[in-house]
Amino acid sequence: MSAETVEIDDGELIRRSVHDPEQFAVLFDRYAKQIHLYAARRLGTQAADDIVAETFLAAFRRRGTYDTSFALARPWLYGIATTLIARCRRQEERLLRALSRTGVDPLPEALADTVARRVTAQGRERELAGALASLPRGHRDVLLLVAWEDMSYEEVARALDVSVGTVRSRLHRARKKARNVLGEEELP
DSSP states (O other): OOHHHHHSOHHHHHHHHTTOGGGHHHHHHHHHHHHHHHHHHHHOHHHHHHHHHHHHHHHHHHGGGSOTTOSOOHHHHHHHHHHHHHHTHHHHHHHHHHHHHHOOOOSSSOHHHHHHTTOOSTTOHHHHHHHHHHSOHHHHHHHHHHHTTOOOHHHHHHHHTOOHHHHHHHHHHHHHHHHHHHTOSOOO
16 A cells, blocks of 8 residues: 555545545455454454455445545445444344353453443343343444444444434433443443
């Protein structure tokens, strides 16, 4: 990758990729690892490989419709990935319900390790997984994009194609429900 390519914003890369498809590979290099980690946390590592491939294939096919005034394509890519993950929602919910029942996380980087660091009491992973499984998909998507991917409300809104107000209300409701399930006064 040349020094010039590193300095080009995502919107410009996408614009250029319409006539020079190889330019799109830079976006893959920039974001594939992040998208993979997000998908792996949601669905497991094997499914994440497919989600990443499908995300970038869909983005490549739709690159001609991307609004290049947005310099950062990250929210757009996360939006595509989240939509694809929604198709696998039943599998995700089964995984979270199994974790809730057994306490055994089959993921290499355990969901419990990532989220439970913020929960002080031991043995809360099952309850947390159960709380996540019980959230409506839209609320869970918002909560996980904020908590795992450290996305701003504006980025989440763009990724999920909803208003910032919707992101705020979904996040508030998701945290409230998780607090109720966990019996916690505060949840990060």
